Amino acid sequence: MSLPQSLRTTVTPPELELIASEQLVEIIPLVSMERTAFISGAYGPLRPPNKCKIPLWMALNLKLKKKCHIVPPDWLNVDDLQAILNKETASNAYSEVPFRYVEIAKVLLDVASEDMPQPDKIRYLLKDLREARQAKCRDALALINHSDVKMTNLSSMELNEVRPVFVQSMNIWTKLVRDPTENYIGEVEEDERVS
Amino acid sequence: MDRDYFSIESILAENQKISCDFKVDIPEMGHLGGGNERDIKAPCRIPLPVWLADWAEFTIPTPFGPRVRNALKAEARSVRLSSLVGAGGMWYGYGKMIMDMKSAYSTRPLKHVSPQTFRNRLMEVVDQAQHFATLGSLGAGGSSGDTAQSFREGLDATERELFSLAQESAKRTKRWYEESDRGRR
Numbered sequence: 001m002s003l004p005q006s007l008r009t010t011v012t013p014p015e016l017e018l019i020a021s022e023q024l025v026e027i028i029p030l031v032s033m034e035r036t037a038f039i040s041g042a043y044g045p046l047r048p049p050n051k052c053k054i055p056l057w058m059a060l061n062l063k064l065k066k067k068c069h070i071v072p073p074d075w076l077n078v079d080d081l082q083a084i085l086n087k088e089t090a091s092n093a094y095s096e097v098p099f100r101y102v103e104i105a106k107v108l109l110d111v112a113s114e115d116m117p118q119p120d121k122i123r124y125l126l127k128d129l130r131e132a133r134q135a136k137c138r139d140a141l142a143l144i145n146h147s148d149v150k151m152t153n154l155s156s157m158e159l160n161e162v163r164p165v166f167v168q169s170m171n172i173w174t175k176l177v178r179d180p181t182e183n184y185i186g187e188v189e190e191d192e193r194v195s
Numbered sequence: 196m197d198r199d200y201f202s203i204e205s206i207l208a209e210n211q212k213i214s215c216d217f218k219v220d221i222p223e224m225g226h227l228g229g230g231n232e233r234d235i236k237a238p239c240r241i242p243l244p245v246w247l248a249d250w251a252e253f254t255i256p257t258p259f260g261p262r263v264r265n266a267l268k269a270e271a272r273s274v275r276l277s278s279l280v281g282a283g284g285m286w287y288g289y290g291k292m293i294m295d296m297k298s299a300y301s302t303r304p305l306k307h308v309s310p311q312t313f314r315n316r317l318m319e320v321v322d323q324a325q326h327f328a329t330l331g332s333l334g335a336g337g338s339s340g341d342t343a344q345s346f347r348e349g350l351d352a353t354e355r356e357l358f359s360l361a362q363e364s365a366k367r368t369k370r371w372y373e374e375s376d377r378g379r380r
Contacts, residue, residue: 005360013371110375141318161368164360165321169313172353176291176310 009164016156020103021057026071028052029062056104060111070112073098076105078118081125088132094153102130102157130158137162144169207352208288211280212242215253245292255297255305259290264308271315273342275349286351287313319346320354324361328369 022040029046036044043054051071054062062068075081075098087095098104105126113119137158140149149166151159199205217239225232227241235241243253257263258279266274276286290309323343350358 005356005363009360010364013368017371106372138318138321141321142314144314144317157368161364164364165357168357168360169317172287172313172357173310176287176313 009167010160013157013160016100016160017103017107020100020156021055021060021107023056023100023104024053025056025059025073025104025108026051026053027059027062027068028071029068031062031067056107060107063112063115070108070115072108072112072116073104075101076108076116076122078121078125081122081129085125085129085132088129092136094133094136094151096153097129097155100156102126102155133158141165141169144173204285204288204352205292208285208292209245211245211256211284211289213245213248213253213256213293214240214242215248216240218252245289245296248296256293258286259293259305259308264305267308267312271312272319272346274312275345276312276351276354277349280351284351285353287353316354317357320350320358321361323347324358325365328362328365 028051029048031046032048033044033046035042038055038058040055043058044052046052046068059068059070063070075084084095084097105122108116109119109123109126116122133154137151137154140151143149144166149170154162217235217237220237221235223233224235227235227243227247258276263274263279277284280286280289287309290305294305294309323346347358
């Protein structure tokens, strides 16, 4: 294949952002619009000041044209993130977060930070959370083996970042420990005879 | 690493010589030793390429000898694998090949060496890769210290590939985090 090595094993962050943009968010429209059909479904009608659920990409688009306010998802606020962070640092497991929280939080903070209270605090919390989880990923490397690695609750962006390294190291590990003769049992017996 | 006919890595890993003991005279093969003799005279030791040594009796080569094994056991990260097998060499692939060729019995002490070494060095490889990804274009070296520098120079080809994978991935994610796409929409 002519793709560079790093692109063969994984997708790129912008692609993940695109996928995350299909998720629905609530907005408070500032313009009215009839119900409109898109490829992924029909959304609307927009009737200010009633809330409405539309895909993230459309909300971002409207927001940039100043035609709506975005209601941040219920986990994207200081209290909830602080709780997640506390849980994260208290235990060895990854705490439960929305699967695409990294992408959604980033685009919302980029475009609609004035729609949420204390956006800077939220940025700090997200950064802390990311670093805490990265440290756990790093520790998991030391336990690498040929068959499995347990990373429950890791989000899509984090998975994407560690995937190439983990896949490659597990491949190498497999090659190193594999016995070409596959005569494992016979070897164990021989071990016993020798000792 | 697995002895696949079509694998470039496997060919590169085979690019080593190991010393073989000859126990019988072999006529007309003196050129293998590089000398002028016509025949190989019985007890003698000649370095042969790995692919040729498949049928011969050979000693465990120095990159996997007891000295290196002890050094690896003491601190895997301080051993320069690349200087053991030459530039672009594949220490892991070479070791695996040696182990597959020798009978299971004689390589028993060797068996866990390369997986253990790999695991012990892996975290340092990835750490440094991520460190360099965050440095960006500011340039390498300088503050990173001598130990890190010499570790990087000592990476074997397998680890080098892993290093660049980790670096590339960390870079891409970092770029995405930092770019704001207000303008793009």
